[in-house]
Amino acid sequence: MEDLIIIGAGPAGLTAGLYASRARLRTVLLEKLAPGGQILTTDFVENYPGFPEGLSGFELVDRMKRQAENFGLKIAGKEVVRLELTPEKKRVFTDKEAMETKALILTTGASPRKLGIEGEGLLTGKGVSYCATCDGPFYRDQEVAVIGGGDTAVEEAIFLTKFAGRVHLVHRRDELRATKLLQERVKAAEKVNLVWDSVPTRILGQAGVEALELKNVKTNEISTLPVEGVFVFIGYNPSNDLLADLSLDFDDLGFVKTDDNMETSIPGVFAAGDIRSKLLRQVSTAVGDGATAAFAAERFIEGH
Amino acid sequence: MSDVLQVTDADFEQEVIKSEMPVMVDFWAEWCGPCKVVGPTVEELAKEYEGKVKIAKMDVDSNREIPTRFGIRNIPTLILFKNGEVSQTIVGAHPKSHLEEELKKLL
Numbered sequence: 161m162e163d164l165i166i167i168g169a170g171p172a173g174l175t176a177g178l179y180a181s182r183a184r185l186r187t188v189l190l191e192k193l194a195p196g197g198q199i200l201t202t203d204f205v206e207n208y209p210g211f212p213e214g215l216s217g218f219e220l221v222d223r224m225k226r227q228a229e230n231f232g233l234k235i236a237g238k239e240v241v242r243l244e245l246t247p248e249k250k251r252v253f254t255d256k257e258a259m260e261t262k263a264l265i266l267t268t269g270a271s272p273r274k275l276g277i278e279g280e281g282l283l284t285g286k287g288v289s290y291c292a293t294c295d296g297p298f299y300r301d302q303e304v305a306v307i308g309g310g311d312t313a314v315e316e317a318i319f320l321t322k323f324a325g326r327v328h329l330v331h332r333r334d335e336l337r338a339t340k341l342l343q344e345r346v347k348a349a350e351k352v353n354l355v356w357d358s359v360p361t362r363i364l365g366q367a368g369v370e371a372l373e374l375k376n377v378k379t380n381e382i383s384t385l386p387v388e389g390v391f392v393f394i395g396y397n398p399s400n401d402l403l404a405d406l407s408l409d410f411d412d413l414g415f416v417k418t419d420d421n422m423e424t425s426i427p428g429v430f431a432a433g434d435i436r437s438k439l440l441r442q443v444s445t446a447v448g449d450g451a452t453a454a455f456a457a458e459r460f461i462e463g464h
Numbered sequence: 465m466s467d468v469l470q471v472t473d474a475d476f477e478q479e480v481i482k483s484e485m486p487v488m489v490d491f492w493a494e495w496c497g498p499c500k501v502v503g504p505t506v507e508e509l510a511k512e513y514e515g516k517v518k519i520a521k522m523d524v525d526s527n528r529e530i531p532t533r534f535g536i537r538n539i540p541t542l543i544l545f546k547n548g549e550v551s552q553t554i555v556g557a558h559p560k561s562h563l564e565e566e567l568k569k570l571l
Contacts, residue, residue: 192559200497285555
């Protein structure tokens with residue numbers, strides 16, 4: 161029997177693991193890939209306090225991993241396939257074994273939301289991308305479109321100007337949602353063309369992306385934008401596949417609801433980071449969630 | 465660094481296309497965070513499938529010709545080859561269990 165199982169080794173899970181290890185809880189952190197999570201797709205993190213020069217998402221998460229391991233955290237490369245969670249009993253099943261734990265922290269994160277339009281699935285891997293740092297360098301001197309108007313879309317549009325000849329930033333409204341600093345930067349970026357009031361309706365091409373079909377939401381006019389790449393940053397979906405059959409409370413978008421102490425509607429089950437229903441999904445908020453969840457889990461274990 | 469076979473534009477034909485064993489090639493680059501998640505899994509598989517499937521990596525930053533030939537525009541991408549032909553393309557980072565399922569189909 162474990163004291164604590166944490167599922168997902170992004171910043172929230174690694175921080176929960178750090179705090180739990182220092183609390184001397186018998187803890188295991190399960191991760192189906194390798195530690196990292198969404199932040200791995202970020203080329204340069206400049207809003208995580210304590211790193212005034214900025215650093216890559218990979219380096220930040222690698223530091224978190226090493227720090228947690230310094231205090232004895234065990235990270236196991238195992239994929240969870242099923243959960244049985246009740247107030248009395250918490251069981252975690254991987255493809256090979258069953259584990260029981262006194263408390264559980266869900267840090268399964270989120271994944272990029274898709275557009276859900278014609279051509280997107282067919283052309284994923286052939287010009288449709290959800291990771292600018294991975295795929296940007298394939299578009300040297302080419303034209304690309306970025307879909308979205310939030311921080312990620314704007315940051316990645318600016319990042320892509322390092323490679324692409326022209327970046328069309330397509331947004332459904334006539335103003336951006338992104339942080340003001342990023343808005344200033346993108347408006348000053350010569351290679352970025354802002355396409356307002358527009359939503360993508362189809363991605364065209366066979367062997368690769370050739371164009372993006374757009375609809376102007378004010379005039380209903382349809383136009384075609386010739387591009388070789390389409391980068392999609394329209395938000396995130398909760399990674400909640402494992403949680404579907406559980407009696408957890410979710411918000412309308414499927415993120416897990418918790419109280420101020422990160423406890424879900426099942427006592428002894430906590431959620432932290434991007435999977436949690438909250439206002440702001442950032443590394444800085446994930447680590448706070450993770451620390452609180454570990455502390456609350458410790459108190460739960462002591463009380464039982 | 466890993467001890468997995470690194471292939472290049474120059475030796476791809478010999479090492480992959482003409483290989484008698486099935487081959488899995490991990491197309492990656494230093495700049496790509498998610499590739500670093502796939503890397504350790506590929507290294508494990510290289511040991512576990514030694515003598516059955518040849519597992520190789522290609523750095524797309526220093527090799528341009530082969531990634532272009534196979535239309536690679538997203539990394540990480542894994543391509544599985546059998547008898548010199550593409551038998552499966554896996555785009556993105558996937559758990560080891562998924563990769564093993566695909567490798568078993570090659571045997």
